[in-house]
Amino acid sequence: MTSKRAPRIGSFVLETLTTGMYTEPLDTVREYVQNAFDSIRAAERAGVLSPNKGRAEITVDSKKRTLTIRDNGLGIPQDEVLDRLLDIGMSSKDYAQNAGFRGIGRLAGIAYCDRLEFTAHAAAEPEETTIFHDCVELRRNMKPDSQVGEEMQVVLAQCTDMKTSSAKEEGGYFEVRMVNITPLDVPFLNYGKLIFYLEESAPVPYDFQRFQYGSTIQSWLRDREIHLPELSVVVRGDGLVHEVLKPYENGPYTTSRNNKNILLDNIRCFPEEADASSPFWGWYAETDLPGALADPKVAGFRIRRDNFGLGGPDIMADVFGEVSTTNRRFNNYFLGEIHILDTAAIPNARRDGFEDTEAWRSVRKRLVEFARERSKDVRSAERVRNTTVERITNSAADAVSGAEKKMQVGLGTNEERHKLKTQLETQRRKLEAANRPSRSETEVQRLRHHEEQIEETLKKLDTAEVLVGQRLVAALDRKQRKLISEILELLYGVLDAASYDKARCAIMEKYGVTTKDAHS
Amino acid sequence: MSNILLVEPSYRSKFPPLGLMRLSAYHKKKGDCVSFVRGCDPRAQSLRWHRIYVSSLFTWTLNTTVKTIDYYSKAVSAPSDIFVGGVGATLYPEYIRERVSCSVIEGHLSKRGMLGPRTPALINLTPDYSLLAGASYDYQPKDTYFTRVSRGCIRACKFCAVPLLEKEFGYLRSLRQQVREVDRRYGTMQNLLILDNNILALENIEKVFSEIESVGFAANAKRNGRQRSVDFNQGIDARLIAARPSLADGLSRLCLHPVRLAFDFMRMRKPYIRAVEILAERGFFKFTNYMLFNFNDSPKDLFDRLMVNAALNQRLGIRITGFPMRFVPMKQVKRDHVSDKWHWRYLRGIQCVLLATRGLVGTDPDFVKAAFGATHEEFLEILAMPDRYIIFREQHRNKEAREWGRLYRRLSEASRHEFLELLADLRFPQKRKEKIAKNRRFRRLIDHYYPDGIAPRAERTQ
Numbered sequence: 001m002t003s004k005r006a007p008r009i010g011s012f013v014l015e016t017l018t019t020g021m022y023t024e025p026l027d028t029v030r031e032y033v034q035n036a037f038d039s040i041r042a043a044e045r046a047g048v049l050s051p052n053k054g055r056a057e058i059t060v061d062s063k064k065r066t067l068t069i070r071d072n073g074l075g076i077p078q079d080e081v082l083d084r085l086l087d088i089g090m091s092s093k094d095y096a097q098n099a100g101f102r103g104i105g106r107l108a109g110i111a112y113c114d115r116l117e118f119t120a121h122a123a124a125e126p127e128e129t130t131i132f133h134d135c136v137e138l139r140r141n142m143k144p145d146s147q148v149g150e151e152m153q154v155v156l157a158q159c160t161d162m163k164t165s166s167a168k169e170e171g172g173y174f175e176v177r178m179v180n181i182t183p184l185d186v187p188f189l190n191y192g193k194l195i196f197y198l199e200e201s202a203p204v205p206y207d208f209q210r211f212q213y214g215s216t217i218q219s220w221l222r223d224r225e226i227h228l229p230e231l232s233v234v235v236r237g238d239g240l241v242h243e244v245l246k247p248y249e250n251g252p253y254t255t256s257r258n259n260k261n262i263l264l265d266n267i268r269c270f271p272e273e274a275d276a277s278s279p280f281w282g283w284y285a286e287t288d289l290p291g292a293l294a295d296p297k298v299a300g301f302r303i304r305r306d307n308f309g310l311g312g313p314d315i316m317a318d319v320f321g322e323v324s325t326t327n328r329r330f331n332n333y334f335l336g337e338i339h340i341l342d343t344a345a346i347p348n349a350r351r352d353g354f355e356d357t358e359a360w361r362s363v364r365k366r367l368v369e370f371a372r373e374r375s376k377d378v379r380s381a382e383r384v385r386n387t388t389v390e391r392i393t394n395s396a397a398d399a400v401s402g403a404e405k406k407m408q409v410g411l412g413t414n415e416e417r418h419k420l421k422t423q424l425e426t427q428r429r430k431l432e433a434a435n436r437p438s439r440s441e442t443e444v445q446r447l448r449h450h451e452e453q454i455e456e457t458l459k460k461l462d463t464a465e466v467l468v469g470q471r472l473v474a475a476l477d478r479k480q481r482k483l484i485s486e487i488l489e490l491l492y493g494v495l496d497a498a499s500y501d502k503a504r505c506a507i508m509e510k511y512g513v514t515t516k517d518a519h520s
Numbered sequence: 521m522s523n524i525l526l527v528e529p530s531y532r533s534k535f536p537p538l539g540l541m542r543l544s545a546y547h548k549k550k551g552d553c554v555s556f557v558r559g560c561d562p563r564a565q566s567l568r569w570h571r572i573y574v575s576s577l578f579t580w581t582l583n584t585t586v587k588t589i590d591y592y593s594k595a596v597s598a599p600s601d602i603f604v605g606g607v608g609a610t611l612y613p614e615y616i617r618e619r620v621s622c623s624v625i626e627g628h629l630s631k632r633g634m635l636g637p638r639t640p641a642l643i644n645l646t647p648d649y650s651l652l653a654g655a656s657y658d659y660q661p662k663d664t665y666f667t668r669v670s671r672g673c674i675r676a677c678k679f680c681a682v683p684l685l686e687k688e689f690g691y692l693r694s695l696r697q698q699v700r701e702v703d704r705r706y707g708t709m710q711n712l713l714i715l716d717n718n719i720l721a722l723e724n725i726e727k728v729f730s731e732i733e734s735v736g737f738a739a740n741a742k743r744n745g746r747q748r749s750v751d752f753n754q755g756i757d758a759r760l761i762a763a764r765p766s767l768a769d770g771l772s773r774l775c776l777h778p779v780r781l782a783f784d785f786m787r788m789r790k791p792y793i794r795a796v797e798i799l800a801e802r803g804f805f806k807f808t809n810y811m812l813f814n815f816n817d818s819p820k821d822l823f824d825r826l827m828v829n830a831a832l833n834q835r836l837g838i839r840i841t842g843f844p845m846r847f848v849p850m851k852q853v854k855r856d857h858v859s860d861k862w863h864w865r866y867l868r869g870i871q872c873v874l875l876a877t878r879g880l881v882g883t884d885p886d887f888v889k890a891a892f893g894a895t896h897e898e899f900l901e902i903l904a905m906p907d908r909y910i911i912f913r914e915q916h917r918n919k920e921a922r923e924w925g926r927l928y929r930r931l932s933e934a935s936r937h938e939f940l941e942l943l944a945d946l947r948f949p950q951k952r953k954e955k956i957a958k959n960r961r962f963r964r965l966i967d968h969y970y971p972d973g974i975a976p977r978a979e980r981t982q
Binding site for chain 2: 191192195207209210232234238239240241242243245247249250
């Protein structure tokens with residue numbers, strides 16, 4: 001027997017839709033910025049707002065512990081306010097045209113403030129409408145230990161109020177106000193953190209003054225008639241005003257290890273044949289790929305959809321990881337963006353990835369190929385550098401083994417010692433010079449290792465005895481001493497260690513002061 | 521759109537930073553986001569700015585400006601994106617250039633291109649009065665128009681920075697226009713501050729008086745039931761008034777309060793007295809008097825000027841409040857200059873006397889005599905006293921101070937000179953104890969300044 005009764009939904013579900021929804025509290029702000037973005041774009045489409053006039057203003061008041069997000073978009077006509085602001089998961093927004101479309105994101109703020117207010121006004125209407133949510137009471141009902149067990153709709157209705165008042169401005173606007181933000185350590189009221197978060201996640205413009213390639217990207221897009229949607233976001237608070245811009249700069253950047261410089265030679269936009277119907281487009285900076293970027297705001301390819309950042313560098317790190325597990329780290333060697341244009345690739349509700357659709361699988365497959373190519377770039381850049389390092393370290397190793405051999409057979413003269421030292425020092429200088437900022441960490445380690453070996457050999461050389469003055473009997477003249485030294489050297493080269501020792505002992509027994517002395 | 525940060529270093533300042541307010545007006549007009557902070561603000565330091573402007577004031581606060589520039593150096597892409605201007609930067613630009621890398625702007629922003637290609641001159645731009653709305657620092661005066669009608673000065677006083685900062689004297693901009701523009705943008709203000717160096721020297725001064733009257737600052741003018749005031753903050757030239765009493769007629773048509781005059785050396789006694797008389801005749805009652813010292817003057821010169829004011833107060837029934845101003849040479853980055861005719865101890869003594877009155881010399885002749893002495897000798901003796909005997913005069917009068925006076929009066933003129941030099945040397949704590957231990961001659965006197973070789977608690981700061 002099947003029941004015709006509609007299932008009831010308990011208030012605990014609210015927790016899943018608020019605190020349970022996002023890993024990062026600031027994602028709440030992104031949800032509101034997303035609504036602002038959609039509203040502004042709708043106003044532009046309706047011809048109510050001229051292009052480039054849309055703006056989201058975020059105001060932080062750390063003393064009063066409030067955060068306000070206001071946009072000058074379409075607003076909401078008074079007769080639609082209740083449907084649009086009270087219903088949950090019933091959004092009529094088209095996912096192809098809007099960044100947000102599920103109709104649940106606006107609840108996110110409930111988790112982080114005592115009162116959540118939404119004020120909406122549509123152009124030319126005389127009044128604005130404000131909806132208030134008592135979040136303290138809502139949260140009490142959300143907790144599994146509350147034992148209240150009320151239906152979600154009932155709880156929401158009980159904790160919600162509304163009022164109308166005369167409009168503050170003539171044009172449309174929408175304002176979200178989070179009042180008395182709790183707990184104390186949430187980052188909403190931290191001006192710097194809020195801006196850094198928005199730089200990475202909001203669809204803000206490039207900083208053309210700091211990032212010359214911003215205009216290169218723009219003209220590349222213009223040629224291909226690809227539209228990059230942007231939103232002007234200004235954050236005000238406690239005396240500061242800042243327009244949020246993407247964090248990319250001309251550089252130089254540095255690597256996370258060793259602080260090596262990463263110079264941006266140029267940027268490359270891809271794919272070459274891209275147009276507005278392509279599933280994605282992107283750009284990345286051309287560098288000599290010496291290592292992972294230190295700056296966490298820009299390191300790695302970032303996926304953007306509608307110019308909103310999705311999931312930080314993790315999505316593309318996973319894609320690189322699919323090429324080979326060890327390649328995962330290569331994502332952070334790059335600085336770039338990938339904008340997904342395929343509207344059938346739908347961001348998941350958390351906005352840290354995509355729904356597992358055919359469209360996303362197909363885009364992802366192409367991105368894996370792209371990551372494979374970029375991994376090759378890293379490897380080949382490393383090879384190029386390694387070849388050079390190889391040459392330098394080889395000749396350093398030759399110098400060290402040459403000196404070791406001489407010391408083993410005994411130094412002929414002090415001049416010879418001096419000559420060896422000079423050779424070693426030249427090699428050391430070469431190693432030092434090769435240690436350029438662009439070198440990778442493994443290269444630096446290799447160069448250092450050889451430097452250390454040279455240091456050690458130089459020290460040994462200083463204390464090594466000279467055959468000429470000390471070991472041989474006084475009756476031998478200078479030339480004879482040199483000859484003995486040369487013979488020993490010859491034998492050292494052709495005999496095995498035991499035979500050499502035997503031969504050496506024999507020679508020293510005849511010409512040395514004593515065998516014991518010769519060995520010491 | 522650019523992100524612009526305006527910084528006033530955390531030196532002590534009274535007036536709002538007008539230069540930064542002009543820069544704010546300029547950038548806001550361009551559509552930029554403009555922020556203002558005082559001193560080193562970690563939030564502002566953590567963000568990236570397209571440009572940072574740092575102001576400077578006196579040369580002895582340049583070190584604070586330099587530290588501030590250094591603090592923000594990482595918040596811009598290139599060091600040249602930090603612009604430094606203002607009085608200190610104009611007088612001693614090399615001090616900044618030698619220490620930090622930045623763009624130093626010398627002089628007013630009176631020409632095009634000073635802030636980069638195609639940037640306009642900003643000198644005549646109306647300052648952004650809204651900039652300081654959220655500032656936590658208490659700028660004074662509030663609810664006031666800040667205006668300048670002229671620049672430069674007709675005089676070339678050696679002690680004054682104006683001839684270096686603004687070489688030529690001339691008319692700048694209509695006062696009426698300035699006030700109207702502030703009204704339009706930021707609303708009507710209660711008072712009017714005129715920051716000219718020597719406004720009375722303007723040929724069209726009568727027109728300026730009329731403009732001041734016409735914008736609502738005629739004598740006894742009120743707004744919302746409250747008295748309005750015009751303040752020529754840099755002072756008006758007593759010599760010009762003495763020579764042309766009709767200027768005082770013009771001033772009497774305004775709600776001028778207070779009258780600020782300078783009396784920088786005894787040589788200008790006659791025109792100064794004449795100017796005060798002329799102004800008093802026209803009903804002016806409250807005066808503020810800038811009195812330079814530690815320049816070419818001697819302590820006696822300052823004392824005589826104090827006495828001239830005390831006598832004028834008594835004779836004319838007016839109130840002249842003295843405002844002694846210690847001279848510091850143009851390129852000094854410390855305030856420890858002692859001129860030939862002064863001793864360090866005397867300068868310190870003046871500072872102690874003025875401590876109780878926040879730098880002002882009271883108007884009551886009896887007070888002046890009690891504070892500074894009735895005679896020149898008494899004056900010098902008061903200045904030579906240990907700090908706490910000056911500051912807490914009543915407390916020490918009959919005990920330690922009397923004993924100190926007995927010892928000090930015994931010294932000959934030459935010994936006094938030697939003793940005062942010794943005190944100057946002892947002001948630095950390094951090796952003070954050893955120096956005191958070595959000196960047998962003045963030991964008992966020194967004991968009053970440094971009991972057991974230590975500076976008393978209240979006197980530790982230099």
